[in-house]
Amino acid sequence: MTPGTDGGSGVPPPPSLDDVDRAIVTALCEDGRLSMRALAARLHISRAGAYVRVQRLEQAGVITGYTARVDPQRYGLGLSAYVYLNIAQPAWRGLLTRLIAIQEVEHASLVSGDTDIVLLVRTRDVATLRELVLNRFQSMPEVQSTQTVLIFDELGHVPPPLGPAAPVPPGAALPGAVPPGAVPAAGAAGRAPTAAGPTGT
Secondary structure (H helix, E strand, C coil), X not given: CCCCCCCCCCCCCXXXXXXXXXXXXXXXXXXXXXXXXXXXXXXXXXXXXXXXXHHHHHHCCCCCCCCCCCCCCCCCCCEEEEEEEEECHHHHHHHHHHXXXXXXXXXXXXXXXXXXXXXXXXXXXXXXXXXXXHHHHCCCCCEEEEXXXXXXXXXXXXXXXXXXXXXXXXXXXXXXXCCCCCCCCCCCCCCCCCCCCCCCC
């Protein structure tokens, strides 16, 4: 086994996270536009501590980015479907790269079972979906068969599986917290970790 990797696969092991780290992730999943000040106040830690933790979570690959959730129908994509692909097995790596480059493909997964790849696709209408499946997916030499399942309704955005980011009780001894009367370390407090992420005020 290669040191610092998981089973010699070359994938680094997940970082060690404490309750404050998990509370930060949950809070930012609920609202990625939280400022550092609001995030620190919510968790009862210093802004410097919040900044350092968010930066560490980003560098460790736990937080991979910040984005907006869009209503596909209001955006003009009135039809959603799952498309199941059976493919020639040796070709999946290159095929996945090409599939996720297609604008209508929102998500692609390599799965076990009778199907090899599952795609979540969003199109304007039935004609666009038919064109996508029959003339694009089925024309790929690696694709052996397809099955399309229309989505009639979606049950809304599922909250992150981390539980609610409940405020940490005041007075709790937590890493990153500033004791009463102490002066936070100068430097990072109030600066945003990324231009698209939490802001400093």
